[in-house]
Amino acid sequence: MIEIKDKSQCCGCSACVSACPKECISMQSDSEGFAYPVVDRKSCIGCGLCEKVCPFINPGQDRKPVKVYAAKNSDEVIRMKSSSGGVFYALAESVIKDGGVVFGARFDASWNVVHGYAETVDELYPFMGSKYVQSSIGKSYVQAEHFLKTGRKVLFSGTPCQTAGLMHYLKNRYDNLLTAAVICHGVPSPKIWKIYLDKEIKSQVAGKTKASKRNMALSFSVDMPKITGISFRDKTSGWKNYSFVVRVKSVVEMDKSSVLLSDMHMVNPFMKSFLSNLNLRPSCYACAAKGGRACCDIMLGDFWGIENVLPDFDDDKGCSAVLIYGKRALSFVSTLPLIKHEVSFNDVSAFNSCLTSSVSHQHNRYFFFRQVAKGDTISSAYHDVVDDSFFKRFCRILYRKFGI
Ligand SMILES: Cc1cc2nc3c(=O)[nH]c(=O)nc-3n(C[C@H](O)[C@H](O)[C@H](O)COP(=O)(O)OP(=O)(O)OC[C@H]3O[C@@H](n4cnc5c(N)ncnc54)[C@H](O)[C@@H]3O)c2cc1C
Ligand code: SF4
Ligand code: SF4
Ligand code: SF4
Structure with a gap:
């Protein structure tokens, strides 16, 4: 039976919850806002399945990729909407067009980050872009297994520990499954995100409404505008100089959005607490899913340092590092509308320490x-x-x- 004694040994993937035949495990948030499994001991039958599927108790093998690419989506609009080179969209669109299902992380109506699935190209857009908050897996592993059993193609994307969690949860290997993990710095606390959203972003939304009413000398009541979009990786000022951007419904023209907040990543307080490793889950400082241990077919990241490796390929609109684990993924990627160059593993790892190592624990955390x-x-x-x-x-x- 799962019992979390050391929080650094649980990534919160929910594989144990999904696997329990008695449904007696629930994920409960601790005081930092990270969810951990809690077992209802009265219902537990001691079958041990929860321990068998845990990627921290059973870490995967470190594998080396068969090919590594620097790649960009050939559609520049898609690339600009994506955090890196837009490779996720190319993978996902192809699976959807083949009648498949794509799992990924999106915002819910209250701007929490959750995993969900898409069956149409339109439903894919919310998955695009990195959200620097731990996503809740919910029923995604169980749903993915259901689609796999019906024979549909499934692309499951997420953090390395989430793809590892899925692979540990599934009892069988499926030829119709593809997994894509992001190179992962770590995931911030959903509670810290919510506090930032409620105390700092929403107060700016309220402030903007008051100011607009004053400027326009409006005598009638104007509702607080709704947040219409949040991007952790807006590329308007460049891929390398990305910004954290919040858009709201325009107070004047209700069918339009306006930018409420646009902070360069190095000045935004939430991004600063993320990048300086203050708000991450304890397991992210001792990650068991780094490198090939994510059990994924494809790993996607930012190709930081591309200007040193392939200077002519860098246009500061985003370039992905794509690491391919296995021949099946290699032949799939070769069919996609990508502009790509083969590079070495070291070309990527030289400027991206998160590919192979956990971030260092901050004493100030x-x-x-x-x-x-x-x-x-x-x-x-x-x-x-x-x-x-x-x-x-x-x-x-x-x-x-x-x-x-
Ligand atoms: C928390 C986090 C940390 C990251 N750290 C690094 C890093 O240190 N170095 C690096 O090179 N790259 C990192 N990345 C990956 C990078 O930011 C891009 O997501 C990746 O390169 C894919 O970009 P893209 O342009 O192909 O597609 P995009 O459209 O930008 O990416 C969308 C993909 O990201 C997934 N995703 C978005 N948010 C989450 C989330 N909260 N949890 C799980 N999956 C999510 C979606 O499911 C989808 O698969 C990180 C991503 C996340 C989410
Ligand atoms: S031992 Fe079996 S029944 Fe008990 S919590 Fe784990 S999976 Fe559930
Ligand atoms: S790492 Fe995943 S499977 Fe293991 S205890 Fe934590 S939530 Fe459960
Ligand atoms: S750093 Fe490791 S443990 Fe943390 S979210 Fe990423 S893959 Fe999971």
Whole structure:
């Protein structure tokens, strides 16, 4: 029976929940906002299935890819909407056009990140773009298994631990399954995301409504505009200089969207807490699914450093690193509308340490979560923990040693 004693040993993939024949495991969020499995011991029959499917208890083999490419989607509009080179869309569109089903991460109506599936090209768009929040798998493994058994093609995309979770959950190998994992820095806490959304983004939405009403001297009541889109990787200022962008329904023309917030990634507080490893799941500092251990057919990432490897290929609109594990995936990728060049594994790993190694644990992470729990905004919690003044460092040492 699964029992989480060390949180760094559970990535929250939900394979155990999906596999339990008694349905007696549920995912419950801890104080940091990360979900962990909790077993209803009264219903457990001790079959051990939950342990058998856990990718942290049974890590996969480290494999080397058979081919590595630098690749771009040949459709520039698709590429600009994607976080890297738009390779995910090319894979997904092909599977859908073949009557298949695509699983991926999207926002729900309340801007939580969840896994779901698409059966049409239109349903694919919400999966495009990286969302830097841990997605909830829900029933996706069970649904994917159902589609596989009916003989439909399935593309399952997600983080490496999610593709590993699916492969451990499925009892059989399926020729109609393709798995695509992203190269993964780590996943931020859904709770931190929600706090940032509620305290900082929504207050800006409210502020904008008031200002618009004042500017237009509106006497009638104007509803708070709805958020219409959130992009963690807007490429308007370039792929390398990407921005975090929030769009809302225009107060003036209700059928249009306007940009509420556009922050370069290095100044946005949520992105800063992500990139400095303050808001990640504990398992991301000791990841068991790095490199070939994701059990995936294809791995997709940003080809950081492309300007050094293939300078003529870099137009700052996005380039993907594509790592292919196996002949079946290789022949599938060869049919896609991609512009690509073969490169070496080292060309990718040289500028992308997350391909092979976990990010380093930050001693300030604990203080960051503590400040947020005390009611700080993400901006001020970030500011507090990176404040390196002698006084702040002294306070942190006191707290760590004596709880003062
Ligand atoms: C949390 C996270 C961390 C990442 N870290 C790195 C990194 O360190 N280095 C690197 O090179 N690349 C990283 N990537 C991958 C990169 O940002 C692109 O997602 C990837 O290159 C695919 O880009 P694309 O242009 O082909 O397609 P896009 O349309 O940009 O990507 C969409 C794909 O991302 C998946 N996805 C989006 N958000 C999530 C999520 N929250 N959980 C699971 N899957 C999600 C979708 O299911 C879909 O498969 C990360 C992605 C995520 C989601
Ligand atoms: S041992 Fe079996 S019944 Fe008990 S929680 Fe695990 S999978 Fe469920
Ligand atoms: S890693 Fe996945 S399978 Fe293992 S305990 Fe955590 S949620 Fe369950
Ligand atoms: S870093 Fe590893 S454990 Fe964390 S989300 Fe990515 S694959 Fe999962």
